[in-house]
Amino acid sequence: MDKVQKTFRIKLGRRIEQLREDRHIEQGALAAMIGKDKQFINRYERQGANPTAFILVQIAEALNVTANDLLDFSKLKTSKD
Amino acid sequence: MDKVQKTFRIKLGRRIEQLREDRHIEQGALAAMIGKDKQFINRYERQGANPTAFILVQIAEALNVTANDLLDFSKLKTSKD
């Protein structure tokens, strides 16, 4: 896996975490919205997993944002670019 | 795989094809833009494959559209919803 992709994964995880915390919901609650468990979400937030497009859209919908918003890494607070 | 996901995959494929044809580029040319071959793109367009988020973004960038645009199935001409 190249560096570009690794950075992408880390940032996507941070973005999911950020949006989730903005909404004051727990990993388990977000997971439940898409029929998964907390470990499933934790893998994206902390373990650099790369979801399929379908899961990405499901997460975005659960967070009430568009895919673009979820993928807009410029919105990361700790945006160590 | 449930029906919702199957529909998603088919529509994503149609959307990729549509945007690609709008730009008058071939499968092989689009593929080359992201360092892949024509069969790789054909799998999304015709064989219902579900790309990872990273590949989805790469395809969107190659097509010069946002992820939202690529995922906006309401823009499908043949939108047998």
Place this chain on the structure above:
DNA sequence: TTTGAAGTAAACAAATTTGTTGACCAACTT
């Protein structure tokens, strides 16, 4: 007719995601 380009599909190994379980830690509560 032959050649090449573009699209399509199957097959295969390798890598990764998905789905699930078990376990651990820190913080807070009872």
Place this chain on the structure above:
DNA sequence: AAGTTGGTCAACAAATTTGTTTACTTCAAA
């Protein structure tokens, strides 16, 4: 102290994507 909650991580099988190759078809051009 014991129990609960939220977060984290490792491990495993199963399913899927990724990467690559081979091959077939159609169409158009030479």
